[in-house]
Amino acid sequence: MSGFGFIAWIVIGLIAGWLAEKIMKRDHGLWTNLIVGVVGALLGGFLVNLLGMDASGSWIVGIVVATLGAVILLFLLGMIKKRA
Template identity: 65%
Template sequence: MGLGIIGWIVIGIVAGWLAEKVMGRSHGLVTNLIVGIVGALIGGFIAENLLGQPVGGFNVVTLLVAFLGACLLLFLLGLVKRRA
């Protein structure tokens, strides 16, 4: 069973907020949502294509993958921002 739009928003906000706290950043709700959703896409791509593990549904694994993807996104953005 896939996530509906509300599920993606909830996962995105939580994953973005957790990544923000772990990475020591300070963003607003909308930025956390965007970071979380993009992080979910990145984490899902890595999990499925590099690890061979499909991720989906409204569960802890999906949140963990989104969180790790969001942390990776914030890390990469931090590297780009430092170089600019």
């Protein structure tokens, strides 16, 4: 997802973080959604690249990949929180 600019990363991060929050039935604020979305985009992009696919060029693909990464991130954080 390197084809997106800085502002696009923020917009995609906000959308992905908000979608992941709804999917995982969590209640976070705007900043947390942004952070989760951007980190999720990095995680999702990394995983998609591991599978040999390309996630760049399309806003829709970017949002889907970032949302999947954000959901995985929230799931993993939930698992860690349960163990602690």
